[in-house]
Amino acid sequence: MTAAYDTSEILIDKVSDWLKQASLRNTDLETVVRGCCERLAATGIPLKRIHISLSMLHPLYRAMGFTWRPGEGLKVEGYRHVEPGEEKNDLFLKSPYFHLLSQGIENLRRRIDVDTQPEFPIFEDLKKEGITDYLAFVSGFDEEWTQGILGSWSTDRPGGFNESDIAALLRIQSRLAVATRVAVLSQLAGNMLTTYLGTGAGKRVLSGQVQRGDGETIRAALIMTDMRGSTAIAEQAGRQVFIDTLNQFFDAIATPFSEGGAEILSFLGDGFLAVIPCARHRGPSEIACRQALAAAHSAVARMTQLNDQRRADSLPEVGYGIGLHVGNVMFGNVGLRDRLTFSAFGQAVNEVQRLENLSKKYKTPIIASDEFALYSGGNWKMLGTETLRGTDYDMKIHSPIEGGKGTVTEYVPASKARELTDAEQLILLHRDKYLMNRRKAS
Known part of the structure; x- marks a missing residue:
């Protein structure tokens, strides 16, 4: 079994500082997410997959999704508005994210065991990637949580995340939520001004x-x-x-x-x-x-x-x-x-x-x-x-x-x-x- 070393707090501080500066500079959303993923991976946390979704006000899209994998970079997806009469995505209703939202909790951790029946359908796909540990989170931008950030950190390290990894990820996800909110508000301002002016x-x-x-x-x-x-x-x-x-x-x-x-x-x-x-x-x-x-x-x-x-x-x-x-x-x-x-x-x-x-x-x-x-x-x-x-x-x-x-x-x-x-x-x-x-x- 590969040794699980403690995550460097100094390097995590560097990632946190970068996100803080990105917020002050009104950095665009994609750059914030990509920069966070690449810098987190550079700290030594064995991240195999990162997924971030943000709800936003946009004439065409109700949310944006970002998926990062080492060696593949960032994949960006736009989730279009659901028109009246269209069916809602059944996979989302069976996802860890929906579980977090419906239960009113902020974090969910699951070990991915290849020999057990998966609790959520997405775990079947994660098994194929060799994922061993999964940590999901949600952070609302308002009291009703009509806008916010959903995300998950995944690793393929045998034994999964250690305690210092989890502490570092929880810390960074809070800073990431702030940076993405600033970026979303800036992008929202641009969207609204472009739409109306x-x-x-x-x-x-x-x-x-x-x-x-x-x-x-x-x-x-x-x-x-x-x-x-x-x-x-x-x-x-x-x-x-x-x-x-x-x-x-x-x-x-x-x-x-x-x-x-x-x-x-x-x-x-x-x-x-x-x-x-x-x-x-x-x-x-x-x-x-x-x-x-x-x-x-x-x-x-x-x-x-x-x-x-x-x-x-x-x-x-x-x-x-x-x-x-x-x-x-x-x-x-x-x-x-x-x-x-x-x-x-x-x-x-x-x-x-x-x-x-x-x-x-x-x-x-x-x-x-x-x-x-x-x-x-x-x-x-x-x-x-x-x-x-x-x-x-x-x-x-x-x-x-x-x-x-x-x-x-x-x-x-x-x-x-x-x-x-x-x-x-x-x-x-x-x-x-x-x-x-x-x-x-x-």
Whole structure:
């Protein structure tokens, strides 16, 4: 039988210190778990298998699972949300973890004997790996234990864990619970900000752009969409049917833009505003506009499929409009001191909204500005010249055509300089005040 030496407390202190530092640095969840496993193995504890599961708030996953084995590294799994009507995992109900949760206890240790009937089905798999000893634990992040960490330590050493191993593992699992909770909360913040603000805006907020007036001017291809006849659908079909219709509409029309590189900044009732940021040169502007145009064509095709299906189901068609533009926008925080929104503002945003609204007048799904049509290439039909509401200059507007010779060859900018909107001026005012105060403080 292999001698079971006592675990070094000095080395365990090092693992504990690393987890503490990982918590302070907001280290990501996967790095925390992998780093803990590798460092524990380096202390000399004969770990054959480590499993960690964490419940978390995420749009797609209800929990994340991590399994580590020496020489194999870390395997990561996501456990998707269980939809209504789907069966719950029977294996979990027969697992040591469920036993811990149902009995309200924090630790469970079992020797894995090859000659006895296993208490839990998972022990059959552990036998095949040569596991001799198993120590499971649970640590809740709240009083109801709706969120928390579940885990197990396993060894294949003859005789199993000794007392110093168990003492070290119990100590580390407490520190690991703290580090993973910090990582989960940080990841949760990122998930929520990305879900509700969009990827770019979420990153900006996490990076510290949280004060009223924080922002920057960016150039971007702009997309505005709107659903037609939504009021009639809501009044005639009822709330739930309208919500389902709205989700179908967004799935069809917004997905191509999201997958095509656009950042959806906000859903405005039954429409949305999206941007594809680009540099201020012609080349990047062309790339962004072509991405937006390709996504718009895909959105039209998806809406056609949706309406075909709705007709087959004896449901009314969903009308819509898409406005496309390119220009400079103010990107940042505006609002009350204790209630802010992070979005894009400026004359170009107002213009793309007016362009989208013109799709009603010209009875075409896509309306683009002269500048967007030039940058995006392709074939376009000029619909006319419009003085957009809120402006005092003319703008040529276009709709895309298949084939033909309608390519835009030149762009004539507005004759008068565009003035900053109230929102832009507000952001600049607060930004200048913030910079002045910071200079005084330094």
